[in-house]
Amino acid sequence: xxxxxxETRHSEALEWRRSQVLEYSSEGYSMREIAQKxxxxxxxxxxxxxxxRKQAQENLRDHIQEVIPHEYDKCMxxxxxxxxxxxxxxxxxxxxxxxxxxxxxxxDCNKYKMELSTNGLSYRMPSSFSLGSRNS
Numbered sequence: 001x002x003x004x005x006x007e008t009r010h011s012e013a014l015e016w017r018r019s020q021v022l023e024y025s026s027e028g029y030s031m032r033e034i035a036q037k038x039x040x041x042x043x044x045x046x047x048x049x050x051x052x053r054k055q056a057q058e059n060l061r062d063h064i065q066e067v068i069p070h071e072y073d074k075c076m077x078x079x080x081x082x083x084x085x086x087x088x089x090x091x092x093x094x095x096x097x098x099x100x101x102x103x104x105x106x107x108d109c110n111k112y113k114m115e116l117s118t119n120g121l122s123y124r125m126p127s128s129f130s131l132g133s134r135n136s
Contacts, residue, residue: 018048018051021048024038079113089102
């Protein structure tokens with residue numbers, strides 16, 4: 001039981017240090033300066049930065065593979081719902097001003113769909129960044 005407690009404290013201390021390294025790094029401190037502030041060896045800061053970069057790559061990969069496609073589907077579904085409603089307005093007997101507003105909305109929705117279908121998915125990742133499995 002005591003051994004687990006020591007491991008837990010070490011893990012928490014490491015996690016805290018890495019969060020400090022990330023914070024100081026984002027504030028523009030060099031590795032040497034961070035090491036001095038945290039009173040650790042520069043090599044520990046270097047390892048922490050390597051770990052944080054790997055974590056960031058994995059988080060970005062997850063975001064690209066899981067979050068973006070879901071958000072894309074939600075957007076497209078919402079646009080299609082708006083299109084259905086707008087066409088319903090156009091096809092019912094309504095005044096010319098309302099019909100024109102609905103047609104403008106339809107035009108805008110089609111522009112948004114085209115933009116999402118072309119520009120929304122055309123981002124480029126650095127060639128060194130693989131979207132393959134985590135084990136690659």
